[in-house]
Every structure is written in C-alpha cells, then in structure tokens.
Amino acid sequence: MGIVLNIENAKRDTASIKELIGLTSDDMGRVNKLILSKAGSDVEMIPEVANHLISSGGKRLRPMLTLAAAQMFGYEGEGHVKLATSVEFMHTATLLHDDVVDESGMRRGKKTARMIWGNQASVLVGDFLLGQAFRLMVEVGSLDALDILSTAASIIAEGEVMQLAAAKNLETTEDEHFAVIKAKTAALFSAAAEVGPVIAGASRPARAALRSYGMNLGLAFQLIDDALDYGGSSQDLGKNVGDDFREGKVTLPVILSYRRGTSGEREFWKQAIENNNADDGALEKAIGLMTRHSAIADTIGRARHFGEIARDALAPLDATPQKAALLDVIDFCISRVT
Incomplete structure (x- = not known):
C-alpha cells in the first residue's frame, strides 16, 4: 500500500523561505515521490500511521536544507534526493517517538498517531521509517554521509533520554537545557546541512561551515519553539499552545522565570x-510571570544570538542563490514570533 502526500499546507505562510522553496522545488518533488514509495508497505498499518504524520502539513525544512546545500556546491547526482528523504524519515520517526514519550495528544492540529493507533504502533512505525532512512543512506554509498546521519540518530536518542532524566526538574540549568536541545533538535539540522557538501565533494572548511550553520540554526529554531509555547499560535507551533507547560517540560522560559x-x-x-x-x-x-521576568523576550534573544552565529558560519563561502536562501531561513525561523 502507498500513502497520500499533502503538501499544500507547506506552501502557506512561507514567504521568507520562498527562495529556498523555489530552488529546491524540482528536487523536493522527487523527494516526495520517494517518500511515497519508501513509506509504503504491505503491512496495512504502516502506511496508515506514516501517512497520518507525513501528510499533516510540515514545511519539510530539513530536507530542503540538504538539497540546497548540495546544490550550493554543484552536485548533480541523485544522492542528495535520497539523503533528503532519509532526513525527513528520521525527523518523522523522531516525532512519532516524541509523542509517545511526551504522551502528547495533538500534533499539527490533529490527534497524534498514538491517540489513534496506540503507543506500540507509533514506536514500531517510527522504527520502520528509521530503517528505510538507513537503507537509503546505504544506497547513496557515501560512508561519510552515513556516518554523519547515523551519528545524528544516536545523538537524537541520547537527547530524548537526557530530557526524560531531567523531566520536571526545575533545577535544570540553562547549559543543561542547551545540551538537550542541541541533541534533540539541532543535531539533525546540522547533519541535514552537512551531508549536502559531503556528497558534492566540497572542502572540509565548507563542510564545517554548513555543519555549524545547521547546528546553530537548529538551536535558534528550538528556542523559538520554546517561546511560542507561551506566546504563539497553534498554527505557528504545530501543536497546542501551552502543551509544554501542561506536559511539565522545563524549557528555557520556565528555567529563566524560576531562577528570577x-x-x-x-x-x-x-x-x-x-x-x-x-x-x-x-x-x-x-x-x-514570564512577562514580568522577561523570560520569553530573553529566550528570543538567545535564539537571535544563535541565528547570528549561523549567519557568520556561512560568511566565508562564495555568494550563490543557495547561500542567500539559507540565510533567509535564519530570518524565517526567528520571525515566527513576530
């Protein structure tokens, strides 16, 4: 069985990443076809659960980073499409697993898969998607790319365990929180950006630049999510406002408010x-209380700081349309709170 892919929601409210979408649209079409192919299965529940999340309107930012970063260094093969699909499957698997760990009821305005099919199905379908991601990495034949993405998968799992161990701990420090979001969120952004120049045969400094860009973009992205949970909209956040609070998550606005x-x-x-x-x-x-102690404003300030580090990481690279589009992504991530 196959799955139905709905990307219309991904095209709304994305003006600041318009150039990125335009540059990667042809390749993203191929990515979406590959998603349809590889997320299908004769086991009926697998495409049902996968489709529930894959078709729910995410912007597919991470795979677009992979595609643009490969284009930036003149890559002309097929590997970037397979790696971008791997990145999206890793992200989707993480969301399925996250919702089980967090006992979440809503995701992108819909009931989570665990609420419909149960925790076991969500975990196992997430595992299936991870398996498909690794099969695609092997098909590409780049040991460096396989190393980068497999390492990211391990780091993401470590981040989940770190967050679980720190759950409801109000003594969590800012540095400890950064360690969690660096593992849980930023590691995949970093890997998604780095594998592009890797398969394009770019220099080590170029690889390092994209790795740093992705890492700091991911940190900024997650900190904005932290802020949006207390001051955004469900459409911007992809879940209900206040979910982090109701789930007892100790995010940066909570850490700052508690300490102050x-x-x-x-x-x-x-x-x-x-x-x-x-x-x-x-x-x-x-x-x-967060407003009184400037906790949300300071969380946004931290995000802007990491955004500037991401911008500086790309500064030495030659000017290209892809570089300009990647810089636009930084502004897009931060602007979700304005």
Missing part, C-alpha cells in the same frame, strides 16, 4: 511543573 522569581513564585512553578497543577489558570499565571 521570588520564593512564592518558585513555589508556584513547583506546583505547576512538579505536581501537575497546570490548568488554564496556571498557564495564564505562568505567562504573566
């Missing part, structure tokens, strides 16, 4: 995060 608060305010955070007293009234109070 009075003893009474810290007691509120303990009740909300540690004791699950996180109803709508508590969410409203949490946002008020």
